[in-house]
Amino acid sequence: MESIARRLERRWNTLKTDLTWIGRDLRGQKRPPVVARRGPSRYPVATAPRPALRPRPLRVEAVVRETPDAVTLHLAEGDGTPLAFEAGQFLTFHVELDGQTLKRAYSLSSSPLDGPGATITVKRVEGGRVSNHLNDHAAPGDRLLALGPSGSFVAGAATELVMLAGGSGITPIASIAETLLRTRDDVRVHLLYGNRAEADVIFRDRLEALARSHANSSLALALEAPPAGWSGLTGRLDEAVLGPWLDRLEHDRLEPSVDRAYYVCGPEAMMDGARALLSARGVPPEAIFEERFRSPADAPASAELPAEAVTVRVRAAGRDTIVPVAPGQTLLEAGLAAGVPMPFSCAMGGCAACKCKLAEGEVVMDEPNCLTDRERADGWILACSSRPRGPVRLEVV
């Protein structure tokens, strides 16, 4: 009986819509035959392929001081095309200092929604040559050489993001959080951001404005050395601060079934602590996303390398190619020069896009890099950071 009633109801509704339509038509109140569309957020960000290992120039459009120790550079592609990236990704900069090319990775700190340009935010590292150079000398009109964007520290399918940032680790986190909140109503974002002192807090206005205007987000600031009257959390981002904050989230959690992911970026010690704590609380490893900032060795390890060219057999896309590797060349440089389709992105050991299997032979890899212990044990190497010690067989998977 009910199904007949429902069928009748459906017919009645269709009839009503049809009649309304004819009536509107005759009164001249038609629906417009065309609607404006603008839905870039539905699609993955389109990144231009950068086939060459050679970095391209970016133009510094503006320089904004964020804190006494951090500066934001507004960048644009040198050729006028949009600087396309996915929130959370980084660029690899090749900075020439004292006749030496230093490679450094900096996360893009703006949201890709605010293109065509993008920003990086650089915090001084004690003794850091590039970070201090950029803080002291970067000026509008400068040209910086860069590769990328690279990296897979980006928003996935999770609908609840718990984000932990320390110091300059806020840069990719702010980009992801802002982009998600501005484009999706179905996500929740909780951010805990730790610093030493109040003056060190980067993007404070931006983060607070974001939290204010999005009910589906929350922001907590923690300081190790808070000023008098500080209303936020106090202490380093260790168990004493993180634990209660996570407890609170758990307590406030509305739907236990939502897909939750943890995004962590900050100083090494904080990240290790956070990982241990999250694991102890039963968070599965695949729900934890980390971005570790590492600078590669400024000069390659050369001691154990042969002085003459060696031949390497590379299997890619089902075909074997014999590739000569000149002394000092990386496997990636040699492979690309020989026309082998080898994937890569940051070319400095930071993103694992060039990860391939070492089937035979030995290589020397620049350290540190982003391979996990597990990956090393399974025979993976990074082509961008590896030089052969003798004949080698390689498989690009």
Place this chain on the structure above:
Amino acid sequence: MISERVVQLLPSRVRSQVEGYADALSTLLEVRDPRVLSSIGPSALRGTVLKRGKQGVPTTMPASHRAYFDWTYPHDFPEMKELYDRAKRGQWDGDALPWHTSVDPFDPNVPLVPEDFFAYDVLEEEIGVRFTPKEKAELQHAMVSWMLSQFLHGEQGALFAAAQVTEAVQFFDGKLYGATQVMDEGRHVEVFHRYLDTKMEKLYSINDNLFVIIDALMLDSRWDMKFLGMQIMVEGVALGAFGTLYRETKEPLLRELLKNVIQDESRHVHYGVLALREHVLNELDERERREREDWSFEVALLMRNRFLAYEIYEEHFEGLITRKQWRRAVAAARGMERFRHVMFSRMVPNLREIGLLSDRIRPHYTRVGLDRYFGGLAADQLSGDQMLAELDQAA
């Protein structure tokens, strides 16, 4: 027919609507075969009078067909098996197109389509104004958005039809192939939608006559009618339009997109020819064959005469000129003429190949000037690469 004099007496808003109805009616009256008319009639009512495609709410259509299972999994059609293998190898990822290309629809150095996609001289004469270069660029942008919107709507129809036909077809090799076509159509929906959303930034509602055809095909329970309508007629129009646009656009992303789509489409039409040739020859009696022959002819004419960007008319010109004047102006555009040429040079040889171009119907095609396409190559003799090479040559 409502006389033009009576129409002139109506208030202008009502007048343009009555004109619309009169136009729809005259479209139906152009169909000479009463059986074709009775099969299209209800769809025409839903499409052109009730405007189901334009109501802004989802449309439901009761699709009925017979699913055909075979639990013995025979290798029953080697040519279809070969198409299946080719389709598997020919899969591509819509994300891999150069979406980073920045598209400026108003850049005169990279025109989306040549100026002659509109007969500006005819339009200017009818309206009595001259178009500025900016207005022309806007109209070109509208025309490309309109065409791509109709492709998108057509691809949605093709997606559902491909799925239904995959269920209904009696060849097992055809079912496997059909699965790849469903994937292809899904991808086409994805890329056209993405292009409209992110590059053109506008979407036109479905053209009434396209709605009528899709509606008729969905409701027809005979699989070979769905097939004939979608694989031969709608895909024929699509290939005509894709081909013309591929040849003439200077926009690199659109060109790349169409190149990929055309290669898929050439497989789809090829499959249509294989399945229908067999079916028409062995399964249909002469009466049924004639019915399909008449249906194809009438639908081909409908597409030629009525697929005329009325949505752009409603957006820009309603109230300024009549539908009749608009029709004249669109039909006179040289770009549209080239589109019709590519469309029929694909469609007519395919109809011949599947046995729907007998001596009985040929005089009708000759009467409307389509006899010059009788001798062309059909889809089973023409690969996607050849099709593209031909288009590149003509560019």
